Amino acid sequence: MHLPLPEPLEQRPLGLPVHRTSTFAFATAQDYADVLGFRKPGYSYSRIENPTVVAFARAVAALEGHGVDGPVAADAFASGMAAIATVLLTLCRAGANVVAPRALYGGTYGVLTADLARFGVETRLVDGGDLSAVRAAVDADTAVLWAETLANPTMAVADLPALAGVARESGVPLVVDSTFASPAVCRPLEHGVDLVVHSATKYISGHSDVTGGVVVGRPELVERVRGARINLGGSLSPDDAFLLHRGLATLPLRVERQCASALAYAQALSRHPRVARVDYPGLPGHRDHDLARRLFDSGPAGTRYGAVVTVTPAGGRPAGLQFCDRLRLATIATSLGGHHTVVSHAASTTHRQFDDAALAAAGIDPGAVRVSIGLEDVGDLIADAVHALDGLD
Numbered sequence: 001m002h003l004p005l006p007e008p009l010e011q012r013p014l015g016l017p018v019h020r021t022s023t024f025a026f027a028t029a030q031d032y033a034d035v036l037g038f039r040k041p042g043y044s045y046s047r048i049e050n051p052t053v054v055a056f057a058r059a060v061a062a063l064e065g066h067g068v069d070g071p072v073a074a075d076a077f078a079s080g081m082a083a084i085a086t087v088l089l090t091l092c093r094a095g096a097n098v099v100a101p102r103a104l105y106g107g108t109y110g111v112l113t114a115d116l117a118r119f120g121v122e123t124r125l126v127d128g129g130d131l132s133a134v135r136a137a138v139d140a141d142t143a144v145l146w147a148e149t150l151a152n153p154t155m156a157v158a159d160l161p162a163l164a165g166v167a168r169e170s171g172v173p174l175v176v177d178s179t180f181a182s183p184a185v186c187r188p189l190e191h192g193v194d195l196v197v198h199s200a201t202k203y204i205s206g207h208s209d210v211t212g213g214v215v216v217g218r219p220e221l222v223e224r225v226r227g228a229r230i231n232l233g234g235s236l237s238p239d240d241a242f243l244l245h246r247g248l249a250t251l252p253l254r255v256e257r258q259c260a261s262a263l264a265y266a267q268a269l270s271r272h273p274r275v276a277r278v279d280y281p282g283l284p285g286h287r288d289h290d291l292a293r294r295l296f297d298s299g300p301a302g303t304r305y306g307a308v309v310t311v312t313p314a315g316g317r318p319a320g321l322q323f324c325d326r327l328r329l330a331t332i333a334t335s336l337g338g339h340h341t342v343v344s345h346a347a348s349t350t351h352r353q354f355d356d357a358a359l360a361a362a363g364i365d366p367g368a369v370r371v372s373i374g375l376e377d378v379g380d381l382i383a384d385a386v387h388a389l390d391g392l393d
């Protein structure tokens, strides 16, 4: 059976076309050779490049590159972890070390300590907020300085300009996982960061219906990561690129609203008698409040401090678990950044490998609950949380 191909479209559609194809046809064998040899522009194979995926990557580059001197490029991946693993494999070699904050995303910690360690890459974990500790850990074999704009679940803010200074002094690339902030809160390239990675699964998608990742930065560096992505194969699919591109269209609106709701939620809950502690950089008592004000964007509702709030009910582990169970509007689930408010009890989920001593060292209470604020009515969200707290044992 032969299914004929459609003619190329002359007109430009306003919606993003989904080029759901693994391969691209050439008029002549010479065209095929010229495209592969970079003598002619064109697409050959979707693991290498696909127009829908390129459109998504370019949109992220435009967003993250806003206010940055010089060109910015981006490359898209099938998940945040595909992006992170590919960046680390691009920059590291046997005998190198990576300097990263102790409060590191679990998946990144896994790639470094379980996978890259077998290839002779050493991981040096430091207090990311202690600049002299960071500086002391960096040496001639450091291949990457890693940071996270907002750390989970303490919501510690990375001092990006200061870390960029350390990276520049030592000639080491600074890579920042900015998933928790999203480009609608902070654009790390503006602060001297070399590469930004996102789990696009979170705020960029915004609808909890797709996984994806993206790497953004100077074109020379992104080009090296792209080369590794083509070899390693963690490329984004065209359908998922369509959903992520659509997510970008409403990202600033969604995040603006989620941040405003998160601030109101954090303020209301910090006054509740059953709450021991609320970690949210929008609260003046948070250790990084001033830094967040300096680094993060503001809009009509004031500075955007992100939309993840960590609530610690008094009563330790059982109180944290019971708080989650008593919520009716918020869902118990992993992930964040979507329009549904979701909660997870840190000590039994994201930080389950930590015993109580390790939790204490990391500044995490055994009762801490991470709340990713969604797009529900904020009054309803607060009423739900107050009801859950009022009924705790």
Ligand SMILES: *Cc1c(COP(=O)(O)O)cnc(C)c1O
Pocket (backbone or CB within 6 Å): 079, 080, 081, 082, 105, 107, 148, 177, 179, 180, 198, 199, 200, 201, 202, 211, 212, 213
């Ligand atoms: C979710 C997440 C990742 C991993 O992204 P996936 O899309 O799940 O692979 C990496 N970093 C942070 C901070 C995350 O929250």
